[in-house]
Amino acid sequence: xxxxxxxxxxxxxxxxxxxTPNFPFEGTxxxxxxxxxxxFDIETFSPHGFPSNMEDPIxxxxxxxxxxxxxxxSLSVIGEPCLEHQMLNLLHQVLRSFKGSYLFTYNGAKFDxxxxxxxxxxxxxxxxxxxxxxxxxxAYRLLKxxxxxxxxxxxxxxxxxxxxxxxxxxxxxxxYHLFYRDFLKGGSLEPMFYNIEDSFGCLRIANAVLKLxxxxx
Numbered sequence: 001x002x003x004x005x006x007x008x009x010x011x012x013x014x015x016x017x018x019x020t021p022n023f024p025f026e027g028t029x030x031x032x033x034x035x036x037x038x039x040f041d042i043e044t045f046s047p048h049g050f051p052s053n054m055e056d057p058i059x060x061x062x063x064x065x066x067x068x069x070x071x072x073x074s075l076s077v078i079g080e081p082c083l084e085h086q087m088l089n090l091l092h093q094v095l096r097s098f099k100g101s102y103l104f105t106y107n108g109a110k111f112d113x114x115x116x117x118x119x120x121x122x123x124x125x126x127x128x129x130x131x132x133x134x135x136x137x138x139a140y141r142l143l144k145x146x147x148x149x150x151x152x153x154x155x156x157x158x159x160x161x162x163x164x165x166x167x168x169x170x171x172x173x174x175x176y177h178l179f180y181r182d183f184l185k186g187g188s189l190e191p192m193f194y195n196i197e198d199s200f201g202c203l204r205i206a207n208a209v210l211k212l213x214x215x216x217x
Contacts, residue, residue, distance in 0.1 A: 032068055038134075039064040039104040041198040042112050043191065045081050047177040054118045057081040059180060060192060061091055061116075062199040065098075072200065078183060078192045085123040088116070092125050099133035104202040106155045107140040139205040146213060159201055162208040166201075168194040 043060035044051050062076040075094065077087050105112050113131050120127040140153065150161055159166065171179050171194040182188040 034073060035066045035068050036101045037066055037104060037203065038098055038101050039199040039202040040108065040112060041105065041195055041202065042115060043078075043173075043176055043180070043195050044115070045177055045180055050173075051115075054115055057084040058088065058116065058119050059084070060195045061087070062192075062195045063094060064196065064199040064203065066203065074196055074200075076192050076196050078180075078189075078195070080184065084119065088120055088123055088125055088127075091116070092120070092127065092130060095127075095130050095134075099130070101134055103131070103134035103136050104206055105136070105138050105140075106158075106198070106202045106205060107138065108202075109136065109138045109141060137206060139202050139209065142206055142209045146209065148209065148212070155198060155201055155205070158205055162205065162212075164201065164204050164208065166197055168197055 039062075041062055042058050044056040045059045046056040059081055060076070060078040062074065064075075065073045067073065077090060079087055113136070117127045117131065139158075140155075143150070143153065143158065150158065152158075156166070156172070168190060171190060176191055176194070179188065179191040179194070183191050
């Protein structure tokens with residue numbers, strides 16, 4: 001994956017930013033393996049429709065970090081609803097380890113980030129200051145800010161517009177809970193792979209938008 005972002009986001013924090021002591025990733029960025037870009041996406045167990053009141057548990061999250069050369073590091077966590085506390089605690093530690101980086105989401109300013117903040121409060125975890133330590137780039141807002149007109153703005157529609165292929169095509173946010181049940185029953189990893197693709201898609205969409213804007217000059 002070609003990293004175009006540094007030309008458009010000059011306030012990149014160097015890879016020597018402080019790391020959380022004794023965390024497994026400590027020293028990884030100092031080895032110049034990872035870039036300063038992190039893509040993030042969550043899934044909730046929502047069998048009754050979109051969780052507008054943030055009442056449904058987070059059961060899956062993924063972080064995707066491009067390497068400084070071609071390659072990515074992907075961390076995906078999926079588990080039973082009763083594990084939400086432990087999963088969010090792990091997410092809290094991981095995000096703290098990469099503070100100062102660019103955090104890429106798709107509509108994350110309205111959903112993913114706020115949802116994690118609110119669910120974290122239930123478990124006594126303070127996420128607001130953690131997220132504030134990142135430079136947040138919402139790919140959805142990139143499209144809106146630069147007035148890229150599309151008939152639909154859901155992530156899959158935007159990916160189709162930019163010619164970004166997906167491996168997992170049968171899962172959607174609306175049907176995720178059905179595939180998640182398959183994970184609980186038989187260990188199907190399809191919902192987890194879907195979540196990873198959503199995270200990676202945040203980077204790919206942002207990259208495509210920036211290329212489009214540069215080529216239009």
